[in-house]
Amino acid sequence: QVQLQESGPGLVKPSETLSLTCTVSGDSISSYFWSWIRQPAGKGLEWIGRVLAGGTTNYNPSLKSRVSMSVDTSKNQISLSLRSVTSADTAVYYCARAPLADIWGQGTLVAVSS
C-alpha cells in the first residue's frame, strides 16, 4: 500500500524559504511524477507543480519564479522549496502521486508569520 507523508516546519517567517519533504513508502518514486498542491484555509486547491525522478519539473506559472522541486531516490523523497514567502503562502501543503493524484499525503499546515 502506497503512502505519502509530508514533513517540515509548521511556521516560516516572511521573506524566508519554505522547505517541505514528502516521503513515499510502499512504492518506488522512480515510476511516477509527483505533485505538490496547496490549499489556503477555506479556499480551493492550487497546483504548485510536479517532478519526475529524473529531474523533469513543471511549475505553476504563478509560482515559477519562487519554487523548486527535487527528488532523492535513495531516500524515496520529494522536496519542495518556496522562496520569499508571504502570508499568502500560508496553506495546507499536500504531495500526491501524479498525474492522476490518486494517492495523497495527509497534508501539512505551513503558516507564514513573524
Place this chain on the structure above:
Amino acid sequence: DIQMTQSPSSLSASVGDTVTITCRASQGISNYLAWFQQKPGKAPRLLIYAASTLQSGVPSRFSGSGSGTDFTLTISNLQPEDVATYSCQKYNSAPHTFGRGTKVEIK
C-alpha cells in the same frame, strides 16, 4: 494557461436527490479531467478520472461525463456521507489547474 470554471459554487439538496456539478475548460482538454471529493480536514480523494472512469472503491452513484471543454459530475441518490466539496482538475498538460470547488450540503 487553460482555466477551469466550476459551477455552482455551492448547492443544497435532499437525501435521495440527483445533483449535477459542471466544469468548463477554457480550451479543449480531450478527456483529461478528474473529479475529487474533499471532506473537512481531510485530503482530497480521487473519484473519477479520464472524465468518466470511476476510481476503484468509489460508489457507483458517482458518475462523470464530457469531453473537450464541458464536463459533468453527477451524484445520484445523494447520501449524507456525500456532504463534501467537489473539485475538478485538468491533467492533459501542465499546469494541472483545479476548479474552485462546489460545496454540497444536505437540506
